[in-house]
Amino acid sequence: MLNPKDKFLFRLKQKGFTLIELMIVVAILATLAAIAIPKFTLIIEKSREGSTKGNLGAIRSAASLYYGNSNAVWPTTLGCDPNFSFSIYLGNMPPVEVTGVFINGAPSPSGTNVTYTPYQIAPTSSGNGWLYDSSAGHIYVNSTVQDSKGISFSYYGFE
Numbered sequence: 001m002l003n004p005k006d007k008f009l010f011r012l013k014q015k016g017f018t019l020i021e022l023m024i025v026v027a028i029l030a031t032l033a034a035i036a037i038p039k040f041t042l043i044i045e046k047s048r049e050g051s052t053k054g055n056l057g058a059i060r061s062a063a064s065l066y067y068g069n070s071n072a073v074w075p076t077t078l079g080c081d082p083n084f085s086f087s088i089y090l091g092n093m094p095p096v097e098v099t100g101v102f103i104n105g106a107p108s109p110s111g112t113n114v115t116y117t118p119y120q121i122a123p124t125s126s127g128n129g130w131l132y133d134s135s136a137g138h139i140y141v142n143s144t145v146q147d148s149k150g151i152s153f154s155y156y157g158f159e
Helices: 004-013 019-069
Strands: 114-116 126-133 138-143
Touching (some): 019 138
Parallel strands (some): 114 126
């Protein structure tokens, strides 16, 4: 049996953390996670916005090349069918990457589908994919949902 002095020396030699110390560390980590995770989500969405703007530029460039090589006629469709002449300018239709995370409950405009519109009609609702006007060669993100700067996705490329 250990005398009180030996018990004291035995406790000094034990290694480890107390329950209070562990709880404080967990609380600090939870606070940091509560701050970092929403910021990380916003950074990811901003990168998706940049990707969507880049994809829009690629589609516009392909349509402009078609226009220049086709005696000032815009492509009637943006299909990537190998039997269609536009496919040599744009192999695959790039997607709309944005998700509309900045507006709670907003539908996601992401997708690769193309909706065709009559002469110079811009998007008026929160659709998805691309909106293309073959009379003037305009292409838009087919959504009026706003991005991180409060700008409608349909204005990408015009700001």
